[in-house]
Amino acid sequence: MKHGRLSLIVAAATLLAGCGAEAATDNPPAAAAPKLAVVATTPEVADFVRSIGGDAVAVTQILKPNVDPHDYEPTPADLQAIAGAKLLVKNGVGLEEWLDRTIESAGYKGPVVDSSQGVTLREGGHEHEEGEEEHAGEEPKEEHAGEEEHDPHIWHDPRNAKTMVTNIQKGLAAAEPAQASAFAANLTTYSAELDKLDAENTAAWAKIPAADRKLVTNHDAFGYYIARYELKFVGSVIPSLDTSAELSGKQLTDLVAKIKGAGVKAIFAESSLPPKTAEAIGQQAGVKVVAGEDALFGDSLGEPGTPEGTYLGAQRHNTKTLVDALAG
The missing domain is CATH 3.40.50.1980 (Nitrogenase molybdenum iron protein domain)
Structure with a gap:
């Protein structure tokens, strides 16, 4: 008797499921457009x-x-x-x-x-x-x-x-x-x-005297920025647009001399490059190296979900970092 009752319940459930499926087919939900x-x-x-x-x-x-x-x-x-x-x-x-x-x-x-x-x-x-x-x-x-x-x-x-x-x-x-x-x-x-x-970048740089707008970075990645905001490029740790180039002994000595002679206030490391060489040059030249969380975003952006993970946020970070260091 129990077996027969169970069979009836299963059959009823199957019938209801079938009715539900038919009802759902009659009124299908609007499909979201594929991205x-x-x-x-x-x-x-x-x-x-x-x-x-x-x-x-x-x-x-x-x-x-x-x-x-x-x-x-x-x-x-x-x-x-x-x-x-x-x-x-x-x-x-x-x-x-x-x-x-x-x-x-x-x-x-x-x-x-x-x-x-x-x-x-x-x-x-x-x-x-x-x-x-x-x-x-x-x-x-x-x-x-x-x-x-x-x-x-x-x-x-x-x-x-x-x-x-x-x-x-x-x-x-x-x-x-x-x-x-x-x-x-x-x-x-x-x-x-x-x-x-x-406009924000232009206003920020207007507060820095032209004589202090001198830039030394990990590699030569900021040419368009330098031209736009009228900065002075003194040199880069990697003397190239490409990061695979290496600094020769003479180039390193010359860069240290340029930094000292130009009165550069800071060397700026980049988030996608190790700061070791920049730090060594900074020590020889007697200037601070801006690295770690303050490193510039040269070839990359920050982590997703952070302000620096967007183009706008990374660019604002760069300008603030540069201006704060060179204003000191």
Whole structure:
């Protein structure tokens, strides 16, 4: 008797479940629109894509915070992400030397947005301009003509960042036309934030006498920033746009002499590079080295979820760190 009653309960439950399934089929919930799968190479570019794409994009960021972009080795996960992407966005100007072969290996045939298109590029780096220390008001030079000869750190001038996000907005709109108006609205909002950042930076540097605006960094990554805010580049620990170069004994001695002769107040380490050499030079030159939590974001951004994990936050950190140290 119990067995028969149990059979009836199971049968009733099955019937009710079936009715429920039919009812659910009659009124299916509205399916959320799938997000546009975008692969972005650098932390800066990924942040730009998220800012313009909003909820309509799913961003896979290849370079994690504090990973050097110059000599990166792509992983199988990178290949898989690129293979499944609907859009790929890069910094450009030769920064991602590893990208073309990675795209080929992944078999990706989709669109690639070069966010640097239209940016006026600096010719080479400061190390090519022998005998020149001062670059106050130096204007960047001609546009793309052999990417390997130009400075790829374009995002350090907020005006260039505006060009970059405009390129990204166009690429997103072409890949997802239904969201074009939302992307355009996000671009307007974010461009205003970039204008605000630029104005804040200009106001902060106006408080520092021109004679004190002297910069020594880990590597030559801040040329666009230096030109925009009329600073003076004295030298870098790594005498190159690329982080793989090494300082010779003579170059080290010359840099120490330059630092002493120019009256430099500080050497600034970078978050993605070890500060050991900078600290050794600082000790020889008798100046402080700004490192650790105060290190500049040269090639990277901070950790996700922190203010410095966004482009705007990292740039504000850089300006505050530089101004505070040079005002002392």
